[in-house]
Amino acid sequence: MSVIKVAILGFGTVGEGVYRTIQSHSEELTATLGKKVEVAAVLIRNTQKKRNISENVLVTTEFADILNLDQLDVVVEAIVDKEPTFTFLKSAIQRGCHIITANKEMFAHHGKELLDLAAEKRVSVGFEATVAGGIPVIQTLRQLLNINRVKQVRGILNGTSNFILSEMREKKQSFAQALVLAQENGYAEADPTNDVEGFDAFYKTMILSRLAFGEEPNWQDVEREGITSITSELIEAAETAGLRFKHIASITRLGGQIKATVKPALVGKENPFYHVEGVQNAVNVQSDIVGEITLQGPGAGMFPTASAVVEDLVHVCLNPTVKRNLTRSQEVGTEFSKHDDKQETWLVHRLTHKPITPAITWIEEVEEGTYVINASSKEVKQLAKQQKNLLYFPIIGEYERVNQVKAALKAL
Ligand SMILES: NC(=O)c1ccc[n+]([C@@H]2O[C@H](COP(=O)([O-])OP(=O)(O)OC[C@H]3O[C@@H](n4cnc5c(N)ncnc54)[C@H](OP(=O)(O)O)[C@@H]3O)[C@@H](O)[C@H]2O)c1
Incomplete structure (x- = not known):
């Protein structure tokens, strides 16, 4: 039986989750793909860390070693930062590999270049794990809503912020107390800026915008605000009014223009986001034929994210050249100036x-x-x-x- 050879860049939460899932679900992968999936190499940085990786797998700190493998079909990227990741992935595409990434910051900045290059080289790019962890929102938009005209996408895209807001409301904690708890539970980094100031959600929003509408708003025009201004007092006042705070990303196309905001908003009981609590994420898509769809699930974590990556793995192997142009049909709407009014x-x-x-x-x-x-x-x-x-x-x-x-x- 022929084999699909995979390299995993990074062996942290996501990289290890992908490695373990490929082992634990090898039968399902073989049955679906008709080929065995084998992890051929893992790229790491720190050689001192103890890792549970089979002896047959090449473990290296040099990306060149991976590119030089005799057979390499898919490169899964689970590193942090824009570089050297972007450079690695460009080289992988040049070599003719499909790529899969979980790195939203890199993909928000360089996704278009990677998709263009992949189209030129007739390979595929999987990026399900960049938005909303285990929730299959990218494939839903990419594969299942081809004819629908998407009007609006809204999402709770940062599990850390949602966890903090839930803790503050349920346990009457201050922002600082809830943040410490998020850090103790491994949901927030030692430096939580990316999450609590809305940068992480912003990157995901830009990826969703490109997917749903084929373009992004000018980044400078996006109102981005985190949750640091939300106090216990405010949460209580909102509760009195029957409302809950959620950190919501919203993208709309109006009059040929894209408008996006990433900021705290309030929702009442009737809203699908009202009961989305803790580290859960949710995405609500409004489109003209189907109406409203809400997807909800785990927005991060080792196995939810690995789930998104291995589903992408199947997808890139079965659909080696996915169409690059993801643009939705034009939405005719009001002008933005009118929207402000x-x-x-x-x-x-x-x-x-x-x-x-x-x-x-x-x-x-x-x-x-x-x-x-x-x-x-x-x-x-x-x-x-x-x-x-x-x-x-x-x-x-x-x-x-x-x-x-x-x-x-x-x-x-
Ligand atoms: N954690 C989640 O739930 C989640 C969910 C969705 C998306 N993501 C995204 O997935 C990516 C990985 O996240 P993570 O949580 O797995 O991070 P992590 O636990 O910090 O792991 C990062 C891994 O990347 C390796 N690494 C970093 N720079 C490297 C370099 N220059 N060369 C080789 N290896 C390098 C590290 O190597 P060493 O082990 O040698 O230090 C480590 O194994 C990030 O972009 C993140 O935003 C994460």
């Missing part, structure tokens, strides 16, 4: 005085200084300019008037 629902917090303006509809006073309002984003930003400490967050979906309901129940 669109009425949305907001929770405003630390409001010192209510301005008298017909541009704001006061829906409910949640507690002193905290209101649910209807206004355009232009108007809310204007309000924030006038009242320095004001915090404001969009409410996604219908807002149910909690206090009014409570009052009505009391009156019964």
